[in-house]
Amino acid sequence: MSYSPLFLSLRIATIATIIVFLLGILLARLLARKVFPGKSIIESVLLLPLVLPPTVVGFGLLYLFGVNGPVGQWLLYFFDYKIVFTWVAAVVAAVVVSFPLMYQSASAAFQNYDPNIENAALTMGASRVKVFFTVSFPLAWPGLLAGLVLTFARALGEFGATLMIAGNIPGVTSTIPLAIYSAVEAGRMEQAYTWVIIIIALGFSSVLWLNWWTKRNVMAFKQDS
């Protein structure tokens, strides 16, 4: 049995998590406390991948990134690059399906403290960048970390959209969830058991660690704890 699905899964989930973490923080920070017409529409679009069947997300991505799709054509023309059925496509799928989890966590995290704490830093002469890194980010960190762990777990478990846009190519796009599917289809139950146990262990330990960490650290500077 090859261990490539494990390393592939870890690589794809890690890269997707980094992208989603940065993108989620950026968008949540920009939108969290703003009030403007159309905000709920934008937020609904951002959260859509959470409620749609993964096959629909995969279909949409295939439409966008396929060689005849708007993004696919552009990539082919400027970079001579075909993204569909590569591990990069699996990253794209993981990013899209896990983004809503990060966005929701980050958005809640940035609304979870008194906005005057940021205002106070501004009146003390701190630039917006300094305020973000010394005040907003540390205060939102517990929520951001929760989002990070959920994002990683979701990216690791991604199946439907990945299958549609990246396929199930052993050693290239066959991550653990896809390897399980192939193993069961081919009647290789031993192999399926192994992967199932590995992915349960990974998911369980990340959520367990998050709960433990939250109990220990989140209450540290909360009022009246």
Next chain:
Amino acid sequence: MLSVDIKKKLKNFTLDLAFSMDKEIIVLFGPSGSGKTTTLHCISGLTHPDDGRIQLNGRTLFSGSDKPLPVQKRRVGYVFQDYALFPHMTVRKNILYGAEDQQEVDQLVTALGIDHLMEEYPKNISGGEKQRVALARAFATEPDLLLLDEPFSSLDANVKEECHHELLRLHDKWEIPVILVTHDRNEAEKLADRIIEIDHGRLVV
């Protein structure tokens, strides 16, 4: 010397205020929702009026359609309701966050009697102590003007008394204009050199 002349459309009324002041304590007095906090926000630069002019010691903070001076450059100290201390920093780090001069800070801390709290986190100190830390933090930036938004409203009566004295003492020493917002008539009469009463965004005469 501060002069303020601002107009700003709010949800239910238009804020329309003009006053000027020297190194005195002005109390902005009025019911909640009368535009007091918005006035402080306009002066500090956290929000901007629609029109008007704000000048402080000859510097123009805001003037009509010109680009307003950003909040960071106004040298306006602000003590928020509920203090808005940085919960993840010790008292020392709170006070040093925007501090100009370490020696001034030491003096300030001694004057306010909060030396022994420097390594504590805000959640571990009392309301009166938070109030003093917030004052120290604002004074540490060596502001040209100090704004206080309901700074004593959540304190017990006897602590409130002490903090009133503290503020008057600091004001004597620093000699900068101070604007304090309150809806407590007694407090207003006790602290103010001059009371400006507002209702629905306008001066009450």
